[in-house]
Amino acid sequence: MILFLVGYAGSGKSSLAKRLSRRLGVKFLDTDKLVEEREGASIADIFFYQGEEYFRQAERSVVEDIIASGFEGIVATGGGLPTWGDNMERMNGEGVTIYLQRSPEQILSRLSDYGRERRPMFRGKSDEELLSFMHEHIAQREPYYAQAQMVIDCNTMSDDAVVNYIIESVKNG
Numbered sequence: 353m354i355l356f357l358v359g360y361a362g363s364g365k366s367s368l369a370k371r372l373s374r375r376l377g378v379k380f381l382d383t384d385k386l387v388e389e390r391e392g393a394s395i396a397d398i399f400f401y402q403g404e405e406y407f408r409q410a411e412r413s414v415v416e417d418i419i420a421s422g423f424e425g426i427v428a429t430g431g432g433l434p435t436w437g438d439n440m441e442r443m444n445g446e447g448v449t450i451y452l453q454r455s456p457e458q459i460l461s462r463l464s465d466y467g468r469e470r471r472p473m474f475r476g477k478s479d480e481e482l483l484s485f486m487h488e489h490i491a492q493r494e495p496y497y498a499q500a501q502m503v504i505d506c507n508t509m510s511d512d513a514v515v516n517y518i519i520e521s522v523k524n525g
Contacts, residue, residue: 353424353447353448353522354418354419354423354424354425354426354427354443354446354447354448355372355425355426355427355447355448355450355518355522356427356429356443356447356448356449356450357369357426357427357428357429357450357452358429358433358434358440358443358449358450358451358452358497358500359431359451359452359453359454359497360431360454360459360486360489360490360493360497361430361431361459361471361473361474362431362454362459362460362462362463362467362471362474363431363452363453363454363459363506364452364454364462364506364511364514365382365428365429365431365452366382366384366428367511368428368452368511368514368515368518369381369382369426369427369428371511371512371515372426372515372518372519373425373426375515375519376425376426376519378424378425378426379423379424379425379426380425380426380427380428381418381423381425381426381427381428382427382428383411383414383415383418383427383428383429383430383433384428384430386414386418387407387410387411387414387430390410390413390414391410395407395430395472396470396472398410399472408432408433408436408437411429411430411432411433411436411439412436412437412439415427415429415433415439415442415443416442419442419446427447429443431493432493434449434493434496434497434499434500435492435493435496440496440499440500441499444499444500444501448501448502448522449499449500449501449502450500450501450502450503450504450518451497451498451500451502451503451504452504452506452514453497453503453504453505453506453507454506454507455507456482456483456486456487456490457483458506458507459486460479460482460483460486468482473485473489502518502521504517504518
């Protein structure tokens, strides 16, 4: 089984995928890292030099390859991956999609300076500007994320509690 973690940038998809993989004894993949490895460039550079359309096609190719490989484990997806084409439908058909729902305020509190800097859409914004941006951007993406088979409100849960909830939910099918 594949567990696809979806949600906004900074919501904890990659860090929770690592914890889940350890607890479940399965591998995890990160679509952003796989795209960067294949392209030999950072996501920011891919966006700048090749454009978003190219990047989104590269993301989809990674998802298709993961599915075709018979991979079983955890997949942390990029924040925009679910919003492109029929990606949510494709992931829903091949595994279990889990939306890690967090408020912009909580995402901001979780972001390190490095986390802000490595995400081009967050760079150069004050806290107030970033919160305003995230509120609007998350609202635009919510209809896609909400198509996930499991929606977890992470705002009131520790990361350990989220991991435990996912494990129990998957075990109890």
